[in-house]
Amino acid sequence: MSLPPRRALIVIDVQNEYVDGNLLIEYPDVNHSLANIGRAIDAARSERVPVIVVQNFAPAGAPIFARGSRGAELHEVVASRAHDHYVEKSLPSAFAGTDLADWLAAREIDTLTVVGYMTHNCDASTVYHALHAGLTVEFLADATGSLPYENSAGFASAEEIHRVFCVVLQSRFAAVTNTDEWIAAVEAGVPLERGSIYASNQKARAGREPG
Template identity: 55%
Template structure:
């Protein structure tokens, strides 16, 4: 693989996920926030552009209402430098934001994803980027999920995070720890994803 030309995409690290209506529970936000900040600091030192994204909903919305405390960036993220701040209304950071054009202008070919939520805006952005030809990396300890229950069933935050990370690693993204990403950043190397075929063979006991 050629040396990646990265951008770090910090997705929706907003108060809503800390002291608002949607507290991230797995991995615990007390663990994931320091990893997100570590990635931002490392990106700055390495000259990797940082894109900060926030999700905004109309005023009066129960979550992410424009101008509300919940919609504001976490203060530790807000205090750190970034090259681009984007507001979005959809799950994918590409939809209606101009992100694709900004990345293209700078010759970015690899996106490192961190932030919230693993199974929603992270996953949507990853799949969108993968389909657009980017190499993608997901920092599994710098992202997180919350539990769900609806008429289709229920799942814990741990189940949702684990399953989405496993699926993303089958080719949509290279899923790695922040430490592994920092090592790759320092060496100028790319992180590798798995694929559907070998992931299935392992689960079937046909491949070690």
């Protein structure tokens, strides 16, 4: 029988910038994801799962996350709750240039659960980094979120970006789930299932074949 996961919950960049600042999360609805982030933190505290809070900063005067600005401050959902470790960063991955890896290793954490913003940027970067460091990763799709982009490569809506990243993460990098299912797994002390590239592709191909 396998041992229960030794989880930590990482709460990435839940800052005012994404709620009423210059980078508004559009999908899922930010109020819905914020509520689930709060629920995840509360469940983690109840089950003695360590909570790590991450905060991103840019230099003073930057258009987003400027140090000292209201937008860079942690949102009340996170600021009002206790945490076990704090990480300040300036790059997408919460591991880059921080003590996160050492802190997790010292506590023999083997499973990292990711919530916060944004799905396609700091969340995904942290997920990839964690997997490459040998950690099992979980991703709560309803406690994360995206915003739309348009640039020289084209346009993608917030829903498209979030949905596609969730599918890709589940195919190899993380067990993608929702807050209710994660809380149940934490209370039961059981792991969540991650997919595979092969199975994900085979299922997609089978769905396109004539009946």
